[in-house]
Amino acid sequence: MSATVFIDGAAGTTGLEIAERLGSRSEFDLIVLDDERRKDASARAEALNDADFVVLCLPDDAAREAVGMIRNDRTRVIDASTAYRTADGWTYGFPELVGRDAIASAMRVSNPGCYPTGFLALVAPLVAAGLLPADWPYVCHAVSGYSGGGKALIGRFEEDRDIAFRAYGLTMGHKHVPEMTVHAGLSIPPIFAPAVIAAHRGMVVEVPLHLGAMKNAGSPEALRGKLSETYTGSPIVSVVDDEPGELLLRASMQPVDTLTLRVFGSADGSQARLVAMLDNLGKGASGAAVQNLNIMAGLPETAGLRL
Numbered sequence: 001m002s003a004t005v006f007i008d009g010a011a012g013t014t015g016l017e018i019a020e021r022l023g024s025r026s027e028f029d030l031i032v033l034d035d036e037r038r039k040d041a042s043a044r045a046e047a048l049n050d051a052d053f054v055v056l057c058l059p060d061d062a063a064r065e066a067v068g069m070i071r072n073d074r075t076r077v078i079d080a081s082t083a084y085r086t087a088d089g090w091t092y093g094f095p096e097l098v099g100r101d102a103i104a105s106a107m108r109v110s111n112p113g114c115y116p117t118g119f120l121a122l123v124a125p126l127v128a129a130g131l132l133p134a135d136w137p138y139v140c141h142a143v144s145g146y147s148g149g150g151k152a153l154i155g156r157f158e159e160d161r162d163i164a165f166r167a168y169g170l171t172m173g174h175k176h177v178p179e180m181t182v183h184a185g186l187s188i189p190p191i192f193a194p195a196v197i198a199a200h201r202g203m204v205v206e207v208p209l210h211l212g213a214m215k216n217a218g219s220p221e222a223l224r225g226k227l228s229e230t231y232t233g234s235p236i237v238s239v240v241d242d243e244p245g246e247l248l249l250r251a252s253m254q255p256v257d258t259l260t261l262r263v264f265g266s267a268d269g270s271q272a273r274l275v276a277m278l279d280n281l282g283k284g285a286s287g288a289a290v291q292n293l294n295i296m297a298g299l300p301e302t303a304g305l306r307l
């Protein structure tokens with residue numbers, strides 16, 4: 001028998017891409033609210049309580065409201081918003097880091113943010129292994145396609161074709177910093193410097209490192225080796241050992257649910273750049289939500305994904 005899935009916020013950027021990945025799947029039946037009823041509280045409450053699985057693709061406040069509307073102990077939730085990513089009682093939906101078993105048995109799963117997906121994939125295993133210090137003031141630079149900001153930012157970039165680059169989060173305090181700190185096990189919140197470029201999707205997340213100034217840090221080769229070991233066998237996350245002179249994000253990028261990690265080191269090993277590349281709507285949002293849904297439903301984790 002197929003499981004019922006309700007995507008609350010199905011008309012939004014993340015919701016639409018989840019529906020596309022589930023559309024042809026016989027294991028799931030989608031509960032769909034038409035345009036007149038998709039924001040109607042009673043229609044949403046009914047769908048939220050009828051579904052076996054709910055995927056929340058809403059702003060944080062609406063996601064909290066949706067969770068409060070669930071009155072049964074059967075409906076399982078994946079929340080794509082920031083609302084519950086460091087909350088008690090929620091499992092952080094990063095299977096490669098928390099383990100698939102934790103997600104398979106969870107009632108409440110918080111889907112990681114797009115930038116934290118890159119940052120945590122790089123930093124969390126290295127801190128856990130003692131190859132990077134937990135008490136270091138890390139910096140994270142990142143650029144994202146404008147779909148990362150949902151319908152509002154897509155509208156802005158499509159209206160004003162003259163914006164090539166938009167730096168933001170300039171006074172610190174970006175909403176992703178708490179989950180980056182907590183799930184990497186850091187004692188000092190990183191400085192996070194995000195930016196948006198004139199491309200619909202795709203992102204590069206970078207952590208530059210002064211390894212030579214750290215106590216007990218691993219060499220660039222040791223960092224790469226640990227990441228390779230961590231993601232061995234993953235069909236989604238890979239560590240590439242190449243020496244490209246440049247890394248390009250293409251404005252024509254198509255949806256993809258993979259996450260690619262690289263470690264670049266200086267000749268003397270005293271400096272490194274950890275770099276993650278992903279699709280903000282793939283492993284950064286919708287692809288990750290479908291991966292989590294697959295795991296929760298006891299299905300192969302890559303079913304329906306674009307690899």
Ligand SMILES: NC(=O)C1=CN([C@@H]2O[C@H](COP(=O)(O)OP(=O)(O)OC[C@H]3O[C@@H](n4cnc5c(N)ncnc54)[C@H](OP(=O)(O)O)[C@@H]3O)[C@@H](O)[C@H]2O)C=CC1
Pocket residue numbers: 008009010011012013014015038039040056057058059060062080081082112113114147148149150151152280281284285
């Ligand atoms: N875009 C991305 O790359 C990523 C997004 N996320 C997170 O996913 C969530 C959704 O983001 P995104 O898809 O980008 O945003 P969008 O703005 O594109 O979509 C949000 C959708 O939610 C709908 N909505 C808002 N309030 C309500 C409500 N009370 N009841 C029902 N529907 C409501 C909106 O309706 P309307 O269409 O009328 O505006 C819209 O369709 C956010 O929390 C975001 O932070 C996470 C990772 C990456």
Ligand SMILES: CC(=O)N[C@@H](CCC(=O)OP(=O)(O)O)C(=O)O
Pocket residue numbers: 080081082112113114115144145146147148149150153175176194195196
């Ligand atoms: C380009 C852009 O604006 N990106 C969004 C983050 C997108 C995302 O990851 O959503 P969550 O906040 O739910 O994690 C931002 O910086 O707020």
